[in-house]
Amino acid sequence: MTLLVLSSLLIIGLVLLLAEVLFVPGTTVVGIFGLAVSLAGIVYAFLSFDTEVAWWITALAVILNLAAIVYGFSSGVWNRFSLKTSMQGGTFDGRTDSLQIGMVGKTISDLKPIGKASFEDDVYEVKSENGFITVGTEVTIIKIENNKIIVK
Incomplete structure (x- = not known):
């Protein structure tokens, strides 16, 4: 025992x-x-x-x-527990490089104040400067910082 x-x-x-x-x-x-x-x-x-x-x-x-x-x-x-890859990308990854201040586009959704707009056949998430903008309205880029696009 x-x-x-x-x-x-x-x-x-x-x-x-x-x-x-x-x-x-x-x-x-x-x-x-x-x-x-x-x-x-x-x-x-x-x-x-x-x-x-x-x-x-x-x-x-x-x-x-x-x-x-x-x-x-x-x-x-x-x-098995160690990280083998690193994260790629970040807050600014060059998505807005083809855009310039003053470009004109068209909203494809309501901006309340954030929505989607098309610039040169590419769709971007944008923010309106002054609140609500209806779908189909022409908008102009007034500011681009990192990945934020401000329109009016």
Whole structure:
């Protein structure tokens, strides 16, 4: 019975430590609990067996736990959680480069005060300077800053 309890404690501790390293990295709760269960198994070994056997059990538990940690870091599991791409774009990505102040276009939706307008067969989201503008009205660009187009 003591071997069953001892092996259960050590195996559960090892499994929890492996789970921390492989499946839920960064939480540390599972890893700390796994180390605590392994330490409980070692304490149980010292209480139940001779000192020499308990030291052999301790050495075996330490080697297996260290092997689990080394395996977790060398297995490449961290690559699944790391960012491999970078975001492209931003607030100003050149969509309005073909537009100029003074260009005339036509609204294709009501501007309340934001809506859509067409300039040279391209559709842009625009904002009216003075509130509501109905669909089909000619508008003129008065200001362009970043991706915001202000019309009147």
